Amino acid sequence: MILNFIDGQYREGSAGRRFDDVNPVDGSLISRVSEASKGDVDDAVRAARDALAGPWGSMTLAQRCDLLYAVAAEIDRRAEDFIAAEVADTGKPWSLASHLDIPRGAANFRVFADVVRNVPTETFTSHAPDGKPALNYALRRPKGVVAVVCPWNLPLLLMTWKVGPALACGNTVVVKPSEETPATAALLGEVMNKVGVPKGVYNVVHGFGPDSAGEFLTTHPGIDAITFTGETRTGAAIIRASAEGIKPVSMELGGKNPAIVFEDADLDVTIAGLTRSVFENTGQVCLGTERVYVQRPVYDAVVQKLAEAAGQLKPGRPQDKAANFGPLISAEHQGKVLSYYKLAMEEGGTAVCGGGIPEMPGDLKSGAWIEPTVWTGLAHGSRVASEEIFGPCCVVIPFDTEAEALRMANDTPYGLAASVYTRDIDRAHRFAAALKVGIAWVNTWFLRDLRTPFGGSGSSGIGREGGVHSLEFYTELSNVCIKFNGGVQ
Ligand code: NAD
Numbered sequence: 012m013i014l015n016f017i018d019g020q021y022r023e024g025s026a027g028r029r030f031d032d033v034n035p036v037d038g039s040l041i042s043r044v045s046e047a048s049k050g051d052v053d054d055a056v057r058a059a060r061d062a063l064a065g066p067w068g069s070m071t072l073a074q075r076c077d078l079l080y081a082v083a084a085e086i087d088r089r090a091e092d093f094i095a096a097e098v099a100d101t102g103k104p105w106s107l108a109s110h111l112d113i114p115r116g117a118a119n120f121r122v123f124a125d126v127v128r129n130v131p132t133e134t135f136t137s138h139a140p141d142g143k144p145a146l147n148y149a150l151r152r153p154k155g156v157v158a159v160v161c162p163w164n165l166p167l168l169l170m171t172w173k174v175g176p177a178l179a180c181g182n183t184v185v186v187k188p189s190e191e192t193p194a195t196a197a198l199l200g201e202v203m204n205k206v207g208v209p210k211g212v213y214n215v216v217h218g219f220g221p222d223s224a225g226e227f228l229t230t231h232p233g234i235d236a237i238t239f240t241g242e243t244r245t246g247a248a249i250i251r252a253s254a255e256g257i258k259p260v261s262m263e264l265g266g267k268n269p270a271i272v273f274e275d276a277d278l279d280v281t282i283a284g285l286t287r288s289v290f291e292n293t294g295q296v297c298l299g300t301e302r303v304y305v306q307r308p309v310y311d312a313v314v315q316k317l318a319e320a321a322g323q324l325k326p327g328r329p330q331d332k333a334a335n336f337g338p339l340i341s342a343e344h345q346g347k348v349l350s351y352y353k354l355a356m357e358e359g360g361t362a363v364c365g366g367g368i369p370e371m372p373g374d375l376k377s378g379a380w381i382e383p384t385v386w387t388g389l390a391h392g393s394r395v396a397s398e399e400i401f402g403p404c405c406v407v408i409p410f411d412t413e414a415e416a417l418r419m420a421n422d423t424p425y426g427l428a429a430s431v432y433t434r435d436i437d438r439a440h441r442f443a444a445a446l447k448v449g450i451a452w453v454n455t456w457f458l459r460d461l462r463t464p465f466g467g468s469g470s471s472g473i474g475r476e477g478g479v480h481s482l483e484f485y486t487e488l489s490n491v492c493i494k495f496n497g498g499v500q
Pocket residue numbers: 160161162163164169187188189190218219220221224225226229240241242243245246248249262263264265266296297399401427467471472
């Protein structure tokens with residue numbers, strides 16, 4: 012059974028409630044998960060608060076950062092365990108978890124320890140009205156107990172993307188992993204204990220959103236800040252709930268990200284980029300592309316090559332080295348994605364490839380499989396081209412002018428990411444600057460430097476994390492002003 016991790020100990024939820032952790036590859040039961048009660052969430056928040064006042068709060072920055080390096084090293088040492096847990100929960104290819112999710116889980120601790128170690132302090136010298144000098148300097152204090160609420164698509168990566176900087180800045184955390192993917196958050200508790208992170212610094216409570224651990228945590232008076240990654244609607248519910256306690260929030264939400272392909276683009280680079288951004292992780296990446304705008308002279312070639320690339324994807328078990336395409340996270344999500352596949356037909360689209368559920372052998376028939384799908388013939392304003400699907404699919408739409416492409420790319424309430432394919436360096440700069448997104452890539456996709464700002468505008472979120480920007484959320488900044496009455500000049 013997967014247990015809650017509170018105050019350095021694995022515990023069953025006090026209400027005795029459990030739910031299933033299901034393998035989306037074949038629908039089999041991986042484990043039962045112990046759901047945290049309101050009382051358990053209280054205990055986790057109290058443990059986190061005690062740790063702040065205790066050993067964690069009194070550690071030096073260097074000691075704290077050394078411990079985070081040890082966490083990263085232990086994740087690396089136990090990489091196979093983490094990969095196995097992530098793969099079982101998500102069904103993603105072993106190769107993807109071993110190249111992306113788990114190494115990034117470790118990197119998130121190292122990078123943010125380095126950021127915090129190296130961040131300078133802001134100082135200003137000035138003079139009081141009596142002419143005596145004064146020195147102003149900014150101090151950063153941890154926010155306190157941070158609630159970390161996570162989605163299921165990149166479970167360890169996205170959780171540590173929050174936990175790494177939160178701990179580096181001296182906070183303690185209570186994590187609520189997605190009910191679909193509780194395993195790696197739980198496993199990280201073993202790592203924390205092994206390397207000697209004081210008890211109560213890292214806590215995990217399992218459960219759902221409303222009337223469960225998610226709501227109990229985000230409405231808890233003992234937390235000081237909430238960092239959330241997930242759907243825009245859920246983010247709105249959390250903001251409403253947090254308003255009562257005036258809690259700072261960081262929101263990384265949904266998207267409907269465009270890719271824009273100009274006629275001068277290198278088509279090999281473009282197709283490689285699009286194949287990743289549309290289909291990687293079975294399209295379940297918030298930064299993924301679901302709208303592709305292609306300049307008319309290369310439109311047919313891009314549609315054909317992208318459909319061919321989709322045809323090369325091999326669904327199969329995560330451990331199967333020949334397979335490079337996993338299932339969706341759950342039967343429920345499969346139902347949602349399929350409803351858009353149906354809607355695409357109703358809205359007059361043509362599925363150039365895919366459009367349904369693939370024939371899978373044996374017990375894989377019970378998994379949440381879906382075909383990678385490319386549509387043409389859908390209008391820019393159609394629902395399929397406007398609403399986040401979060402599946403391995405995209406709409407391809409032709410354009411004639413740069414202005415038209417920009418108008419369509421920006422015509423969305425979301426503003427998370429975009430990718431532009433062109434060899435024209437002037438256009439690359441001009442177009443990237445005009446995109447209303449948090450992250451614009453040119454001739455690539457999901458190339459991440461963790462020191463850079465990350466986040467979305469509009470319905471895609473509030474705030475930026477990454478590098479020093481994470482410090483803005485995870486620390487409270489105060490200014491100290493010292494007047495030198497003795498008259499140092
Ligand atoms: P979700 O919003 O359904 O759930 C996310 C988490 O919130 C889960 O842990 C869930 O249990 C919890 N939750 C749900 N309702 C809650 C409530 N009322 N109070 C407190 N907690 C609650 O999202 P998901 O389906 O797990 O993930 C997919 C979504 O996440 C997509 O929309 C995707 O775009 C988005 N996402 C965004 C980013 C980003 O960086 N912007 C990254 C990954 C995923």
